[in-house]
Amino acid sequence: MPIPKLDLSSERFLNPLQLIWADHERQFIIDRELRKLAHLGDIERIVELGELLFVFFTEDLLLHHQDEEIDLFRMLRFACRPKDRIGQVIEEIDRDHAAESYLMRIIVTDLKQALGGKKLQSPAFFFTNLHHFAKGQERHITWENEVVLPLASERLFPEDIEELGRNMAARRGIKCPISSAVISEKPTTLKKSLG
Numbered sequence: 001m002p003i004p005k006l007d008l009s010s011e012r013f014l015n016p017l018q019l020i021w022a023d024h025e026r027q028f029i030i031d032r033e034l035r036k037l038a039h040l041g042d043i044e045r046i047v048e049l050g051e052l053l054f055v056f057f058t059e060d061l062l063l064h065h066q067d068e069e070i071d072l073f074r075m076l077r078f079a080c081r082p083k084d085r086i087g088q089v090i091e092e093i094d095r096d097h098a099a100e101s102y103l104m105r106i107i108v109t110d111l112k113q114a115l116g117g118k119k120l121q122s123p124a125f126f127f128t129n130l131h132h133f134a135k136g137q138e139r140h141i142t143w144e145n146e147v148v149l150p151l152a153s154e155r156l157f158p159e160d161i162e163e164l165g166r167n168m169a170a171r172r173g174i175k176c177p178i179s180s181a182v183i184s185e186k187p188t189t190l191k192k193s194l195g
């Protein structure tokens with residue numbers, strides 16, 4: 001399956017929760033591909049996807065983690081109610097982010113070797129790391145889609161959503177169109193409107 005690009009046109013930042021969801025959908029596709037390549041030990045396809053994977057690990061995911069850690073989780077801590085137990089949820093996700101970041105650093109080191117035409121010291125180690133990274137990320141994205149984003153759409157204020165979109169756009173050097181009509185999406189419409 002071809003790996004899609006994430007549509008980062010400026011209007012997308014008016015619905016930042018949708019954009020995070022769409023980013024997760026792309027991450028799922030990449031994770032499935034990584035697990036498949038790890039199972040096959042297919043270094044040729046890894047090299048073929050080289051630039052895309054390199055950007056995914058060194059830019060896309062770093063920005064995504066920042067969107068969540070710096071903005072979304074901060075806003076949720078403020079807006080959620082005690083019964084939401086958002087502190088526990090975020091602690092769990094922070095651990096996942098830390099584990100992913102650790103694996104990403106090791107994977108990128110090997111990826112650079114492979115893209116530079118050099119033999120990997122231990123292909124088995126590389127593919128095991130890819131497999132564990134993808135499995136861990138799939139688990140944590142599911143958790144975010146099922147718990148965090150629906151809660152965000154319930155609890156965040158329109159001003160939060162607007163700020164989230166603005167900050168996500170600024171992080172990518174994109175000017176976000178400001179709209180006073182920004183409305184926090186409800187969970188039912190959040191899933192349906194993703195294409």
Ligand SMILES: [Fe+2]
Pocket residue numbers: 065068093097140144
């Ligand atoms: Fe996350």
Ligand SMILES: [Fe+2]
Pocket residue numbers: 024064068141144
């Ligand atoms: Fe995420």
